[in-house]
Amino acid sequence: MTHPLLRFAELASQDPDALAVIQGDHALGRADLIGRAGALAQGLSLASGARVLVQLPNSPDMMALVLAIWAQGGLPMFLSAKSPATHLDAIIARHAPAHVIDIAALEALPAGQASLDLPVLPGDADASVVFTSGSTGMPKGVVQKAATLTSGADRVARVMGYGPSERILVPVPFAHDYGWGQMLSCFIGGHTLILPSRDSLVDISRTISRDVPTVLAGVPSLFAGLLHGISDFENSQTDSLRIVSSTGSPFAPALYAALRTRLPDVRILRNFGLTETYRSCCLPPEMAQGEADSAGRPIEGVTIAIAGPDGRPLPADQEGEVVHLGAGVFDRYLDDPDATARSRRTCGDLGIGVFTGDIGRLDQDGFLHLAGRRDRLVKSMDIRLNLSDVEAALTALAMVTETAVIARPNPMSGVELVAFCTARPDITAPDIRRAANRALPAHMRPREITVLDALPRTPVGKTDYPALANWSASTQKETL
Template sequence: MHPFDAFLNNTATDPEKPAVAQGHLVWSRAQLLDRAAQLAAALSGQGLQPGQRVLVALPNTADLVALIPAIWSLGGLPMFVSAKATDHQRQLIQSRHAPDLTIDTAGLAQLEAPRPSLGTHRPDASSDASVVFTSGSSGPPKGVVQTGATLTEGVARVARSIGYNPEERILVPIPFAHDYGWGQLLSGLVGGHFLILPERDILPDIAKAINTHRPTVFAGVPSLYSALLFGISGFETADTDSLRLLTSTGSPFTDGLFKALSDRIPAARILRNYGLTETYRTCCLSPDQSASRPGSVGQPIDGVELRIVDGKGSCLPPGQEGEVIHLGKGVFERYLDDPDATSQTRRLLDGQPAVFTGDVGMLCEEGFLHLYGRRDRLIKSLDIRVSLDDVEEAMEDLPNVAEIAVLAREHDIQGSELVAFCVPSEEVTARQIQIAANRALPTHMRPRHIYLLKQMPRTPVGKVDYPALRSKHL
């Protein structure tokens, strides 16, 4: 079944059930369908045809929830990009993937039609249903294409694994352009759950949404939970008694953050999840397993098989470290307009489509996955994949920088933080380099600490000696 058909079925079954809330606005399923019909009529008036691409660059709003079925009803393909994407990232996507229509905040305000009319197109379950772009922290952003059947089936699998009930009220502060946020939006459209959106993209509005709409599920990421607990957010006074489940994905959920969140909301179960944009969802670690499986990201969810392979692609036994392979349900269809990248990541293994994740890990005898890093010096910073090599390349262009080396170290709350080692070209302070880096780099690529060195340690063949830097300074 395509997600659009599931949405129509849910609406017909219980049209008055709450579907989405933002601030004091609450729409029933019927009202959400009406708004989708208004937007569909406006999109049709702009000439949207089946098979055309619609680049969606919007913050989370109730209108955005309605926009997705509107696009589907006309046979369009929604392509998500973060509303906070840099101009460079937007330009790359525009030039590489040629969207037929782009809808940002200004464009959405113009999508009005006097006579609401939902499109008559009924997309096939095997057709492309969404494109979610990766962060683009290592090379250009890649558009991950999923079919309707994969999305619909994925919602059901995740609901079973996590234990959602039909009456869940899910608080979603994560952008829908993020694969985890997109999964929550689908939980509303396909699973029929009530979606609760903060009125604005600021921390205090999350606390207000909790007090106003009493969510049962909070779908977050570690950096967001950390900001709520330790920032100026109003979260300390929020009435969290309604929350029974806290879910998380992205960077590792550290033990320190886990304890702090458990102390703040002791009645809620905290579920840690692991997956890539290319796999929908891979693993889940329940609260009772967290204590007995420290350092694990969980077991494969329903319909997923994990393998660990060596550099030649041969399967390794439990206890041995290698690349993590995701097989079975949830595998992405392809990268948009990039067959070469697709063939490197999506391959056949024993006749099944598999995702070669690039993550280095180990499966224990009981089937729990432990992760140890990336084959390509990728880490998670503020829950966004960051290439340490890309940070180095960007910092090489800063004034007064002769040589640069970047490492990551564990942070008890945030999971990882970036540390830069710099040999300056002339007299300069670490503070001056930090200011220049903050101006030039996006937040998730900025080093938290900068060390000035007289010379960079080198291996016998002249490469930067990263182990020496780590052992001496970290």
């Protein structure tokens, strides 16, 4: 399988002027991006195998930098530009990158363009390290081989129904595995990437009108912000859009319905996968009507199994841990063989797979139904529940737009539920409390409800549960 760098170089030789990336008034063709990579490579001077930690916001130069690192035999490692200093310090201490490229370091590299020498790069070479979001702890570095990345981008393009030359709007960070997948769509599929100039909902909405994307790749929190936040999305010219693709957190039914109302002629594809699996399942709109609560079916090349406590596959409709097998399985966690062995192991006679930590079941038709994370199962009033179910029930209330729920130790009852909600205008915590008391059974009712302007996010847009746990002790917001 061709290395992504060599695939992009081949695409550039076939059509050097084809647009690779647009950001505001800055546009680079394929040959321009190769030339920019050549100049950056001259400034890097990497030893073969050198680890380069990239901590940058999305930009054409970040894309060129990845090509430059590959061309010198280096290994790009991605950490969000919004990650806390504690994450950066821990990664540097543990993994010893040869270089850390942030905005200042990038600006110190050569400007302009130069030729790029293409080395021999085998498909089994380490090609990327993406650090997990750290939403439940310190991030782990997920290593993927070149062939896995090339295969993943090709397979996803077929699942999405991409044409030969899509224009993909990418408002998610390249440092997130989903954003990294979009960059690979350019390198491997030759699609044009459109990058917002600023990290704001208003700029994303304006970019849709100005740069006429055909694909919008996002996450549920982004779509919630576009629909319900200060975004001007209601005035965006969306006629060019034909595909919306989402992954990350679960897509609440009300949010999905609202997005379909705003974009009635657009195919909305919901996806499931981990950094460790590239992409696992997809639920296209033609399957969504009868399977609204499903994560979809496995994509091309993937097998999904449900494992019991002994690690062996379970029959259909039995609940257990979701295991991803086949294409997309990550190679290892960087410098962490123990964590690799816990996640990447044998599932009965099916072979090596990724034990995802998600709880779910496969129905008789092969659709995956998720019940939540293994680490979000608690007992409330001696009844087992998943905190994700409480979140879904609260978000289903008409007055609530988004919810996060944590479990807090209680010396009397063992555990109590604490909910953080964003709400429609003029809605208060007592309003939500009264509605929740009517709609939810006693064991699912939060002991405490806090109304926030917005939920805290990790650098890649997921709910920051550790921040909420710290916040619950001394919130300054309206609390009941």
